[in-house]
Amino acid sequence: MVNRPLSGIRVLDFSTLLPGPLAGLILAEAGAEVIKVERPEGEEIRRFVPRWGDDSIHFALLNRGKRSVTVDLKDPGAAARLEPLIRDCDVLIEQFRPGVMSRLGLDYERVRAIRPDIVYCSITGYGQSGPKSQVAGHDLNYIAETGLLALSHGSAAHQVIPPALVADIGGGTMPTVLNILLALIGRQRTGEGAYIDIAMSDAMFTYAWWAYGMGHAFGDWPGNGDSLLSGGSPRYQIYPTRDGRFVAVAALEQKFWDELCDLIGLERRLRDDSVDPAATIAAMRAIFGNRSSEDWAAVFEGRDCATNVVRTLAEAAKDPHFLERGLFDHVLENQAGQRIPALVVPVAPQFRGPAATPGRAPTLGADNDLLDGSVRQ
Incomplete structure (x- = not known):
């Protein structure tokens, strides 16, 4: 018997691209019902290339097992239309710039008036407050602004672009999942929800733990490729x-x-x-x-x-070790019935659904009946 610890938890997800959708995927793999709220034409990553079936492979990987409703959030009646879903959801994730959800009538205070114990999580580059809160950026900007990139960016002749989206995943996705779970545990104990402000740039200082220790304690601030863990050591x-x-x-x-x-x-x-x-x-x-x-x-x-x-x-x-660990056992299927391994997520196998059961990303607006207050899965 699979123990999916988030079964019965409903997540309303307004996010796009990578940080929020990957967080939603992790929650969905652990049993949560994740409902994507998309614009009528769908979120932009659906149209990325390469396509795999009707949507991009990127969208398919990040949205396996979710549901989709379409709402024009700029429509004056959008917030009212979403009320039945808000009333019946446990978690809300949004990834707009600070102030956007307020203009849409969907800020934390108004959502909390509908669902008092809501766990409401906002993901941005620099957070909801501070001089940089409205500054646009992507992963590379956040690791550059926080000094992390300066520790190892190559030479003037050959710059090195990091292979992993550390800010998006390590500063956005993982803190989002962690803090949502903490808030849900807190709600079990107190009955109170929470507002969570996730700034992708904040966690970049965590990733530079060794460098900041050297700098703060000894005034020895590491430079580009000159420290133990960034290229300065033969070891x-x-x-x-x-x-x-x-x-x-x-x-x-x-x-x-x-x-x-x-x-x-x-x-x-x-x-x-x-x-x-x-x-x-x-x-x-x-x-x-x-x-x-x-x-x-x-x-x-x-x-x-x-x-x-x-x-x-x-x-x-194809490494026998990772195959034996079952990392690629879960299956992603598109509308044409083609199958590939699902995206590997850091959820223990005992908390996920059966690996042999294929999962699909939702077709656009497939679950619009939920806007009428349909019951949970």
Whole structure:
């Protein structure tokens, strides 16, 4: 018997693109009924490319198992039309700039007048207050504004764009899910709802924990690629191999470092990497560049050295370890019946629905009957 802990929780989701929709997906995977409120033409990510069936693959991945209603929020009667849903929902998520929901007649105070114990969550780049609250931005802007990007952005000749949307997911999605769950627990105890102000930029300081510790405690503010975890150490570094691939070294602990040095035959005089880190890095680059990634993978196999070959996404998706863990067992299906693995979400398997049951993203306005006050699933 699957224990889906959020069964019976209804979420009204006004958000678009990534942070809010991914938060809604996580809640839905844990059993919540998530209802997307979309403009009559649908949210913009539906029309992104590449298409997979009727909608974009991005929309399909983020909205598996949700429902959809369409409302023109600029219509004077929109707020009244949404009242039946608001009255029967537990959580509301919105991702507009500060002040927009108020202009639409759907701000926290007015929603709370309809549903007093509502958990109302607003997601923005810089929060509901402060000088930057109305500033537009995306992930790259938020990590740049908070100093996180300055820790490792490459050189003037070769800038590095981070591969993960840290602000969107780590500053938007995850804090949203965490705080909604905390608010729901609080509501169980007190009967009171909550207003939650999530600023994607805020959590970027959390991600720079080590750098801010050095700066605040010792006045030693790390720069671009010059610290232990950002490229300044031979022990935490990416090295190219002879065949154009890369090796990821994270041998921070001395036992891992000693093992790695023995395996690659690093000169004794360079093993104390505190003496001349640049010289040690240069020597290791030369060593790793002399052999192929396949050779190095064989060298590291079964050895405790916290070092491995950088795999492609395609290789990782076929890795026996991740397959055995069941990460790709859940199924996403489009309107044509095509199936692919659903997006991996950080919800424990025992809290999700059966993996073998395919889930679909909702067709636009498929659940407009809910606007008449239809009962929950």
